[in-house]
Amino acid sequence: MSIDYNEKIPNNVDIAGDRKLRRALENWQPAYLKWWENLGPVESANYDVYLRTAISVDEGGWAHYGLLKMPEYRWGIFLAPPEPDRKIGFGIHKGEPVWTDLPGEYRAELRRLIVTQGDTEPASVEQQRRLGKICPSLYDLRNLYQVNVEEGRHLWAMVYLLHAYFGRDGREEADEMLLRHAGDPDKPRILQAFNEKTDDWLSFFMFTYFQDRDGKYQLAALAESGFDPLARSCRFMLTEEAHHMFVGETGIARIVQRTCEVMKEHDTDAVRPFGVIDLPTIQRFINFHYSICLDLFGQEKSTNAANYYSMGLKGRYQESKIDDDHVLSDSVYLVPEIQGDRVVGTEISALTAINERLRHDYAKDSDRGIQRFNKIIREHGVDFEFKLPNFAFNRGVGTFLGVEATPEGKLIGAEEWDRRRDEWLPPKADFDFVASLMQPVTEPGKMAGWIAPPKRGIHGQPLDFEYVRFH
Numbered sequence: 001m002s003i004d005y006n007e008k009i010p011n012n013v014d015i016a017g018d019r020k021l022r023r024a025l026e027n028w029q030p031a032y033l034k035w036w037e038n039l040g041p042v043e044s045a046n047y048d049v050y051l052r053t054a055i056s057v058d059e060g061g062w063a064h065y066g067l068l069k070m071p072e073y074r075w076g077i078f079l080a081p082p083e084p085d086r087k088i089g090f091g092i093h094k095g096e097p098v099w100t101d102l103p104g105e106y107r108a109e110l111r112r113l114i115v116t117q118g119d120t121e122p123a124s125v126e127q128q129r130r131l132g133k134i135c136p137s138l139y140d141l142r143n144l145y146q147v148n149v150e151e152g153r154h155l156w157a158m159v160y161l162l163h164a165y166f167g168r169d170g171r172e173e174a175d176e177m178l179l180r181h182a183g184d185p186d187k188p189r190i191l192q193a194f195n196e197k198t199d200d201w202l203s204f205f206m207f208t209y210f211q212d213r214d215g216k217y218q219l220a221a222l223a224e225s226g227f228d229p230l231a232r233s234c235r236f237m238l239t240e241e242a243h244h245m246f247v248g249e250t251g252i253a254r255i256v257q258r259t260c261e262v263m264k265e266h267d268t269d270a271v272r273p274f275g276v277i278d279l280p281t282i283q284r285f286i287n288f289h290y291s292i293c294l295d296l297f298g299q300e301k302s303t304n305a306a307n308y309y310s311m312g313l314k315g316r317y318q319e320s321k322i323d324d325d326h327v328l329s330d331s332v333y334l335v336p337e338i339q340g341d342r343v344v345g346t347e348i349s350a351l352t353a354i355n356e357r358l359r360h361d362y363a364k365d366s367d368r369g370i371q372r373f374n375k376i377i378r379e380h381g382v383d384f385e386f387k388l389p390n391f392a393f394n395r396g397v398g399t400f401l402g403v404e405a406t407p408e409g410k411l412i413g414a415e416e417w418d419r420r421r422d423e424w425l426p427p428k429a430d431f432d433f434v435a436s437l438m439q440p441v442t443e444p445g446k447m448a449g450w451i452a453p454p455k456r457g458i459h460g461q462p463l464d465f466e467y468v469r470f471h
């Protein structure tokens with residue numbers, strides 16, 4: 001399925017054949033570009049950036065690489081090819097053909113799912129907009145911008161669905177996407193993790209490791225949807241999401257690598273004077289980002305999630321690979337419950353525990369990278385281990401809302417929390433220290449001192465390639 005780049009809005013959904021839709025999207029396009037200009041990456045409009053652009057949605061060879069100004073990026077609408085005879089894979093409609101048009105009875109639920117997903121995309125661009133000014137290298141700067149333009153495209157993917165299937169209120173929702181802003185006290189983004197500051201590159205790599213991984217799991221669950229246009233949009237978005245997590249994982253790994261090198265070289269844990277980030281600080285950033293991302297999966301027990309599942313709108317991670325009846329009316333799942341000063345597991349209907357299950361899948365996936373970071377530490381002969389905190393730690397949603405717990409999951413009182421909070425979550429001094437390291441490095445091939453170089457360049461280019469040209 002090739003993409004039509006002759007159109008003002010590149011697409012593989014034949015918007016040329018639907019004049020009303022094309023007009024609606026062409027009306028939204030200037031508002032989007034205005035938003036990019038005002039709230040996208042600061043002062044970047046004239047930079048030439050070595051970006052990849054999707055040219056096809058087929059497996060392999062879908063991308064083109066070249067120098068491009070970001071406002072000229074060809075944002076558009078790309079759906080994965082339809083699967084012939086695809087059937088709904090779960091819920092009460094299991095086995096029925098997928099919906100190629102909006103199922104009217106589930107309009108409100110689908111709108112909510114699409115808006116919630118769509119809102120995170122421009123939010124992350126807003127959160128990351130100042131990072132370009134303090135990049136650790138041109139390689140990293142290019143990766144930041146690549147992530148940013150793709151998050152912009154993810155917004156296009158959701159806005160297309162709103163325009164194409166939801167009529168007037170869909171268009172209103174699409175407009176609202178550009179009116180809410182990350183961290184805006186009056187009109188914040190819908191989910192709290194997308195209102196947090198991301199003002200330094202340690203936070204950026206944590207964001208692309210943890211928040212973008214939440215994106216992967218949400219998109220994977222929506223890619224199972226019986227509403228086929230949503231499933232196909234999300235399937236193509238997932239191919240882009242993989243790169244965002246690559247940026248996060250390799251970014252953290254390179255920081256850990258550099259820190260361990262300096263620890264060995266100077267035979268000390270106290271590495272801050274040498275201009276690298278100490279491992280306990282990295283652990284506190286992990287604790288923060290992971291715990292706020294756990295909240296993104298919602299309440300442990302959720303009738304909304306059960307309904308989305310039963311209706312066939314949002315499935316589980318890799319639904320088709322799970323060996324059960326995909327209806328779940330007789331199954332149970334273990335969720336945490338607080339009894340006195342202890343956390344115990346309690347069985348509830350697997351249907352109402354859909355959120356918790358996705359959270360578990362996310363947790364397992366998050367831990368895999370953590371173990372790879374630990375391997376780097378071990379290889380340097382350093383005695384330290386990163387750990388993901390317990391589900392009870394620092395939570396703002398669900399069973400653990402308002403509960404104080406250690407990263408190990410032991411419930412504690414407010415007094416102990418106040419006394420020890422800064423051991424577990426980054427205090428202002430951590431942010432100040434990390435900020436002090438954020439001096440821009442823009443000479444091709446050069447790296448900031450707190451991060452090791454990547455193993456290889458982008459798309460076969462050498463590391464000292466000029467990935468961004470400022471003029």
Ligand SMILES: [Fe+2]
Pocket residue numbers: 121150151154215241
């Ligand atoms: Fe995204």
Ligand SMILES: [Fe+2]
Pocket residue numbers: 151212215241244
């Ligand atoms: Fe992403």
